[in-house]
Amino acid sequence: MSLVGTTKMLKKAYEGDYAIGAFNVNNMEIIQGIVAAAEELNAPLILQASQGARSYAGHNYIMRLVEAALDTSDLPIALHLDHGDSFEICKKCIDGGFTSVMIDGSHLSFEKNVELTKKVVDYAHNKGVVVEAELGKLSGIEDNVSVKEKDATLTDPVEAEEFVEKTGVDSLAVAIGTSHGAYKFKGEPNLDFERLEKITKRLEGFPLVLHGSSSVIPEFVKMCNEYGGNLPGARGVPEEMIGKAVKQGICKVNIDTDLRLAMTGNIRKELHDNPANFDPRKYLGPGREAIKEMVKRKIKLFGCDGKADEVK
Template identity: 65%
Template sequence: MPLVSPKEMFKKAYGKYAIGAFNVNNMEILQGVIEAAKEERAPVILQISAGARKYAKQIYLIKLIEAALEDAPDIPIAVHLDHGDSFELCKAVIDAGFNSVMIDGSHLPFEENVKLTRQVVEYAHPRGVVVEGELGRLVGVEEHVVVDEREAVFTDPDKAVEFVERTGVDSLAISIGTSHGAYKFKGEPRLDFERLQEIAKRLPGFPLVLHGASSVLQDLVEKANKYGAKIVGAQGVPEEMIRKATIMGICKVNIDTDLRLAFTATIREVLATKPEEFDPRKYLGPAREAIKEVVKHKMRNVLGCSGQA
């Protein structure tokens, strides 16, 4: 099966479930995500960040994704640039074959964000590529993106409508209380569902996106710490909150931190319990399996997209 447009995925999902957008950085993570999608019969979006392109090189990632398309011919798969920070980067991945890009102008003044996002849309749409914009800022760290609580701004519903109308974006990442990284909340977790409901009301049927949506699964944190990590006070978005958001207009949920935790905790466990082991396959293999199990859990119990392929 060729790449499937997220627009098709979102149209089927709206108000019922969400598509998981999982960040991939290497072969094992990609394989784990694809095996989960195959077993759960679920559509999936493979996200590649600027950092992943720098780490693995775009050409290697593209070839891995081509292999995934052959390996899972009946699973709807999209390839998405996560947090593109410039028109040039978006253009480069569009020209390379990505069928979805996110242009993140959320750090810019509103008018500059509109201008930049519109520029990407005007290049992408004639080439059959969909565009995700962002309005509002999230607390936390996402590779090169650093925002503290004082700078964080929730998405204004009025501005959201204006932004969509003026830019022509196909989906919109909104800020309702999630954050990037493993330390999402200092106190009790809370998402602004009233704000989400108002945005969805003003943009009926329009796909909304939730960034920073890892739950920072505590069993993974505990396992990592047991075998030498120092992850203290990490707290994510409760899974029941994410599930609620998926039936209120959130069609795409970004998940990265939970994959990193699963991967690293498993590698730590193998190396700590089998110190004589030096074959990378012996610890990367179990880490790949851990990725698969986390993604299956998300698809089945959080996103509700199992069986939708």
């Protein structure tokens, strides 16, 4: 099966009050684990590669790994650029086979963000590729994204409506209190659901995206720390908050940190328990299985299990 865009996926998700899981990929084992989970639960799937992933693995390797997944699966799968920060990187991915790109101009002024996003939208739509943008800034650090807490800005509902109208973008990532990385909250977790409700009312029927959505599940933080890691105070977004956001118009949920924690924790444990093991297959295998189980958990949380057939 060929790669698909995200338009139909997100439309069905909005209508069905569920969200599509968008999972970051960096290597073969991660892609295999994600696709195996989606296959088992018959879920539509967005595989996404950041600029950092493209730098690490190389564009061609990512494309070939995704093509291998398509050869063994009949799921509807989209390939998305996560946090592209320039027209040039978006163009490379559009021309290079991605079916969806994110242009992140959230670090710019409103006017400059509109200008950059509109430029990407015009180019992408001419090539049949869909575009996600971001309005508001998420704090935290993940991959090449780094925003200090004092510089984080929540999305203004009035600006969101104007932004969508002026750019013609296909989906919008909103800032309502989530953040990137494993250290999302210093105090009690809190998302601005009132703000999300206002945005949803102004953009009725329009798909919204939630970044920085990993829950940093304590058992995996504990596993990492028990077997040589150093993640004191790591904390994420409670899963019940993610579930509530999905019911309020969030149609795509990005997950990266939880995948990293699950994979790393299990690899650390395997190497600790079997110190004579120097075969990558024998420690990456458990890591791949951990990815699969984490993705299954997220797919069920988002409510997109069993939804693949309606997206085809």
